[in-house]
Structure formats: C-alpha cells, structure tokens
Amino acid sequence: xxxxxxxxxxxxxxxxxxxxLSLLDCExxxxxxxxxxxxxxxxxxxxxxxxxxxDISLVEGSITTPHDAERIHKIRKVSKYLITIxxxxxxxxxxxxxxxxxxxxxxxxxxxxxxxxxxxxxxxPIADHVFVDFELRGCPINKYHLxxxxxxxxxxxKPNIPTYSxxxxxxxxxxVCVMVSKGTPCLGPVVQAGCGAICPSYNRGCYGCFGPxxxxxxxxxxxxxxxxxxxxxxxxxxxxxxxxxxxPFRKGSEAYER
Amino acid sequence: xxxxxxFYLAPYDLNKVFEYFKSRGYKVFGPTIRDEAIxxxxxxxxxxxxxxxxxxxxxxxxxLKKRNDKAFFGYVVGPHSWKKFLFPPVLTLFEAKRENGKFxxxxxxxxxEKYVFVGVRACEISAILIQDKIFGGGQYTDPNYIKRRxxxxxxxxxxxxxxxxxxxxxxxxxxxxxxxxxVLLTEVIRDDLHYFIGVPGSEKGEEMFVTLGFREAxxxxxxxxxxxxxxxxxxxxRSVDLTDAVEVLQENYENPLWEKVSEKCLTCGNCTMxxxxxxxxxxxxxxxxxxQVAKRIRRxxxxxxxxxxxxxxxxxxxxxxxxxxxxxxxKLSTWKNQFGMLGCVGCGRCITWCPVGIDIVENLKxxxxxxxxx
Numbered sequence: 001x002x003x004x005x006x007x008x009x010x011x012x013x014x015x016x017x018x019x020x021l022s023l024l025d026c027e028x029x030x031x032x033x034x035x036x037x038x039x040x041x042x043x044x045x046x047x048x049x050x051x052x053x054x055d056i057s058l059v060e061g062s063i064t065t066p067h068d069a070e071r072i073h074k075i076r077k078v079s080k081y082l083i084t085i086x087x088x089x090x091x092x093x094x095x096x097x098x099x100x101x102x103x104x105x106x107x108x109x110x111x112x113x114x115x116x117x118x119x120x121x122x123x124x125p126i127a128d129h130v131f132v133d134f135e136l137r138g139c140p141i142n143k144y145h146l147x148x149x150x151x152x153x154x155x156x157x158k159p160n161i162p163t164y165s166x167x168x169x170x171x172x173x174x175x176v177c178v179m180v181s182k183g184t185p186c187l188g189p190v191v192q193a194g195c196g197a198i199c200p201s202y203n204r205g206c207y208g209c210f211g212p213x214x215x216x217x218x219x220x221x222x223x224x225x226x227x228x229x230x231x232x233x234x235x236x237x238x239x240x241x242x243x244x245x246x247x248p249f250r251k252g253s254e255a256y257e258r
Numbered sequence: 259x260x261x262x263x264x265f266y267l268a269p270y271d272l273n274k275v276f277e278y279f280k281s282r283g284y285k286v287f288g289p290t291i292r293d294e295a296i297x298x299x300x301x302x303x304x305x306x307x308x309x310x311x312x313x314x315x316x317x318x319x320x321x322l323k324k325r326n327d328k329a330f331f332g333y334v335v336g337p338h339s340w341k342k343f344l345f346p347p348v349l350t351l352f353e354a355k356r357e358n359g360k361f362x363x364x365x366x367x368x369x370x371e372k373y374v375f376v377g378v379r380a381c382e383i384s385a386i387l388i389q390d391k392i393f394g395g396g397q398y399t400d401p402n403y404i405k406r407r408x409x410x411x412x413x414x415x416x417x418x419x420x421x422x423x424x425x426x427x428x429x430x431x432x433x434x435x436x437x438x439x440x441v442l443l444t445e446v447i448r449d450d451l452h453y454f455i456g457v458p459g460s461e462k463g464e465e466m467f468v469t470l471g472f473r474e475a476x477x478x479x480x481x482x483x484x485x486x487x488x489x490x491x492x493x494x495x496r497s498v499d500l501t502d503a504v505e506v507l508q509e510n511y512e513n514p515l516w517e518k519v520s521e522k523c524l525t526c527g528n529c530t531m532x533x534x535x536x537x538x539x540x541x542x543x544x545x546x547x548x549x550q551v552a553k554r555i556r557r558x559x560x561x562x563x564x565x566x567x568x569x570x571x572x573x574x575x576x577x578x579x580x581x582x583x584x585x586x587x588x589k590l591s592t593w594k595n596q597f598g599m600l601g602c603v604g605c606g607r608c609i610t611w612c613p614v615g616i617d618i619v620e621n622l623k624x625x626x627x628x629x630x631x632x
Contacts, residue, residue: 029547032546033547035547036547036548148544163564164564167527167528167613168526171531174297174338174347177611180320180337181295182294186613188526189526189528189614214564215576217522220523
C-alpha cells in the first residue's frame with residue numbers, strides 16, 4: 001500500500017535565506033528527507049509547487065512589512081504544524097536592530113524616493129503574529145536539528161532540542177573556558193546550546209547566534225562583563241546581535257542605555 | 259606493617275615509565291598545555307607535560323604562569339578531570355538496526371582500551387573512589403564505567419603546593435595521597451636537585467619498578483620528599499570546617515540567604531561539568547529519518563537545567579535559587595545521606611570555572627554564620 005507522504009512547505013519572510021539553505025545543505029540526509037516527506041512548496045529549491053494544506057510549514061524570516069503581516073496568517077491557516085527556523089523568525093533577526101531606532105529616519109537617509117518604501121516600525125518574530133508550534137533557534141539553524149525536528153513532528157514525539165546553555169556543549173567538548181582562562185567576554189552562559197559551541201572551540205567568545213537559553217541571567221553576566229573591563233556601549237553591542245530583540249537580551253541591553 | 263619500598267627516579271626516568279606502558283598496549287594520559295590551560299590528554303613523553311608551568315587561580319579566574327624552576331607537576335588541577343575518560347561526556351550506549359524485518363541491537367562499546375593516568379592528585383583519587391561507588395556499587399552498575407576503570411593504571415602525584423582555590427585539607431581528601439594508586443610519585447625540586455620518589459601501591463606498580471630496574475631511594479632523599487608533603491598542609495589559603503555542614507545546610511533550607519548566594523548564578527551548569535564527582539547524565543534516543551537505525555546516547559547532564567527536574571506539568575526547580583540550592587546542598591550535605599560521604603573533594607574547580615566566580619566555600623561559611631535557624 002502506498003502511504004501518502006506528509007507535505008512540507010518552506011516559506012520566506014525578511015531573512016538572508018541561510019536557514020532554508022540548511023535544508024538543501026543536508027546532502028547526505030537529503031534523500032532520506034525527500035523519501036520521508038513531500039517537499040510541496042520550496043521556492044529556493046524548485047519553482048514547482050503543490051497547493052496546500054501542508055502538514056508542516058517551515059517559516060524563515062521576520063515580519064517587517066504590512067503585506068507580510070497579512071501573509072503569515074494565510075500560511076498559518078493552511079498549515080497543520082508551523083515551525084519557525086532561525087533567529088529572524090524566532091527573535092526578529094539582525095534587522096530587529098531597527099527596533100531600537102527610528103525607522104523613518106533610516107528610510108529618509110537611505111532611499112532616494114522614501115515614498116516607495118512600505119515598512120513596519122519594528123521587525124518582529126513570527127510568534128508575535130500567529131501561533132507557532134515549535135521555534136528552532138540559530139543563525140543559521142543547525143541542519144541536524146532541522147532533521148530532528150521534522151523527524152519528531154512526523155513521529156509525534158518531542159524533539160530532542162536542548163534549551164540549556166552553550167557551556168554544557170562547550171564543556172562536553174573539553175574546551176577551556178575562554179572567559180575564565182583569558183577574560184574574553186562570552187555569551188555562552190546565557191545562550192542556548194545547539195551550535196556545538198563553535199566559537200569557544202576556536203578561542204572566541206560566544207556571539208549568541210542561538211538566542212537566550214532557558215532562564216537566562218543576563219544581568220549577572222553583564223555585570224561580570226563590567227568587571228572584565230567592558231563599557232556600557234560594549235555590553236550593548238555584545239547583546240545586540242542576531243537575537244537583539246529576544247526579550248532577555250533586549251532588556252539586558254536597554255539597561256545599559258540609561 | 260611492611261614498610262613499602264621507595265624508589266628513586268630521575269626526572270626523565272618518567273619516559274621509561276611511559277614507554278613501559280605504551281609497549282604493553284596502554285594509552286598514556288596526563289596533564290598537558292592546550293589553549294592556555296593545563297588539560298588532560300594523551301601524552302607521548304615528559305616533553306608534553308607542563309614542565310616549568312604553574313597555574314594561578316581565583317574565583318572565575320585561571321591563568322598559566324612560568325615557574326622559577328623546571329618542575330613537572332608544579333601546578334594543581336585544571337578544567338578537566340579524569341571522569342572524562344571513565345565517564346565520557348557523550349557515549350553511544352548501543353545501536354539498533356532494522357534487519358530483515360527484525361530489530362537487532364548492537365553493542366558499540368567493545369573496545370578494551372587500557373589507560374595510564376599520570377599525575378592524579380589526592381582529591382582526584384577521592385573523586386574517582388566516589389564515582390566507583392556510584393557507578394560500580396549498589397544494585398545497578400554501569401558496565402562501561404566498570405570496564406574502563408578496571409583498565410586504568412593510576413600514577414598519583416603528591417601535592418606540595420596547594421592552589422588558591424584548593425581546600426582538600428578541609429574535606430579530608432588531600433593533599434597527601436594515601437590510597438587508590440598503583441604508583442605514587444613525590445616530586446622534589448631544589449636549586450641543585452630534581453628527582454621523584456616513587457612508591458608502589460599495587461602488584462602491577464611493584465612489577466613496573468622491578469622491571470625497569472630503578473634503584474631504591476636513600477633515606478635523605480625520602481626525607482626531603484616527606485618534608486615537602488608535610489609542609490603542604492600549612493600552605494592552604496582556604497579552609498572551612500565541614501563537621502556540621504550536613505546539618506547546617508539541611509536546617510537552613512528555607513533561609514532567605516539562598517536568594518542572595520544564588521543571585522549571580524547563571525544556571526549555565528559549568529560547575530557540574532567540571533566537578534570530578536558530578537555523575538548526572540541524560541539518555542537520548544535518536545532515530546534516522548528512514549527509521550532503519552536507532553541509537554541510545556548518554557550525555558553529561560546538570561541539575562542546573564530545566565529539563566533535569568522536568569516532570570509531567572513542568573520543571574520542579576524552576577527558580578535559579580532552587581537549582582543552586584539543590585546542587586550545593588547535594589554536594590555538601592544530602593550526598594552524605596545518599597552515599598555515606600560528602601560529594602565534594604575540595605578541588606576548587608567549581609570556584610575557578612564558574613564564569614562569575616560563585617564560591618561554594620564562602621557560601622557555606624555564610625550559612626554557618628547565619629543566625630536564622632528555621
């Protein structure tokens with residue numbers, strides 16, 4: 001008996017396409033993915049599309065225009081599960097840096113004819129607009145996480161995606177803590193694991209690509225950064241990255257603006 | 259009681275020891291410098307040891323410094339502990355494959371590697387003995403741990419210069435090595451002298467000394483070594499009276515002081531990862547997309563994660579305070595109820611490697627001083 005394969009759609013909002021690319025980057029696993037699911041809508045891979053409804057919608061990017069704020073509702077309606085992928089979709093992305101400034105001012109400086117630009121004041125995560133079944137972190141996401149999440153949803157189980165700190169992965173790797181041994185500011189203790197602690201493995205502090213971990217104590221870490229010699233402006237820069245608009249980081253950086 | 263023989267080893271005689279074991283199929287692990295810290299890794303010869311280096315430690319602080327001499331073991335413990343070899347951070351327990359419509363389980367831990375641990379300190383031996391009891395005692399044992407542990411030849415080193423965060427004299431686990439070794443070395447270094455006094459602690463250790471033909475140490479050579487070890491106890495910069503720790507912490511469970519001592523806690527789990535006795539682990543089952551291969555993977559876990567106390571409906575220890583309290587009370591108090599000894603060996607790793615320098619010793623003192631008794 002031929003079993004009907006679950007249909008997957010991949011949608012793009014304001015983003016760099018890097019997270020979608022993780023799906024194509026699966027290479028060794030791609031045939032298994034295609035074997036398990038029907039890729040029904042994925043414009044980065046093929047312009048052939050199959051109409052909805054879809055079993056799983058993977059949503060990349062943040063909401064930055066009035067048009068997109070409408071479109072995400074349509075996608076939610078045709079999707080059984082909606083999973084956001086990447087820092088843009090889960091926290092507003094790097095473009096959420098605009099949220100701390102006046103967008104109109106940017107538009108008037110950047111564009112010759114500002115009247116053509118229709119944009120929202122803030123770049124917001126998908127979950128601010130519609131119900132999201134699962135948020136997959138990362139800038140970009142980890143491709144093995146993506147396979148794990150698809151696998152888990154197809155089999156009706158909880159994905160094995162940790163929400164604890166990068167430190168846990170870093171220490172399991174046997175790395176030497178860059179903050180303790182060199183005084184390098186590192187966001188690892190407040191950032192969610194998932195990258196395999198790449199930066200500390202190469203003697204750099206964590207940049208926070210995977211966003212805030214569960215129960216992050218950003219204030220205690222920022223205070224420690226002060227002891228390491230960082231000025232308020234440095235702390236704001238460290239926290240305002242791909243996940244600047246995620247609440248713990250936003251509150252953490254705003255505290256140093258005063 | 260029979261007096262143990264003591265042998266004299268010139269510094270580079272250690273290479274003969276390493277070769278002795280390598281030729282017998284052992285992998286030699288010991289302290290070595292990587293990324294500006296002393297870690298435990300495979301070593302080829304004495305040249306891989308941190309010769310002439312020492313470490314400077316403080317809460318949340320670790321730096322290497324040059325020594326004024328060429329001591330081989332002139333430092334204390336770093337970010338690694340021996341548990342990474344005996345209880346690996348990530349271990350696939352088994353693999354299962356679908357074959358001809360059947361489900362077949364494969365043991366993936368069939369390797370029978372033999373290890374030499376070089377430079378194990380007194381506190382670390384205590385930690386290994388504690389994990390022996392956890393993984394090897396009681397009704398349920400861990401076959402992977404037991405196999406690895408049985409294949410270890412342990413070369414211990416007496417500490418003669420405790421570090422700034424060391425407090426093994428308070429936990430009664432050092433600085434002198436008293437048991438649990440195959441060979442015990444004491445390094446003696448003066449302006450004009452550099453040698454080791456070696457004492458066997460097992461038949462295998464004795465056999466090694468005899469086979470390699472090291473001469474017995476002269477009395478004055480042993481005396482010099484003894485002097486250094488005896489003086490070590492007076493060099494501690496930290497101490498705490500642990501006699502009533504079990505009661506003090508359990509009596510102060512509701513003390514508001516817990517909020518204060520855990521204020522800085524990042525719940526990052528670093529203290530539990532570096533702790534040589536922390537044994538918690540989590541099991542994860544993974545399957546491939548095609549549903550043909552499944553694996554059961556074990557990873558180091560931490561009581562600082564939300565998942566650790568997750569039961570139906572949510573995590574029991576949702577506040578930072580409750581997780582810090584759980585860890586500290588377990589280490590210094592309830593461990594005793596559970597296993598009959600404390601879970602802390604005074605190595606100071608949790609103090610050094612806490613990113614914000616939370617200090618378990620100072621925190622215990624606060625509770626001892628606290629007048630609030632509930």
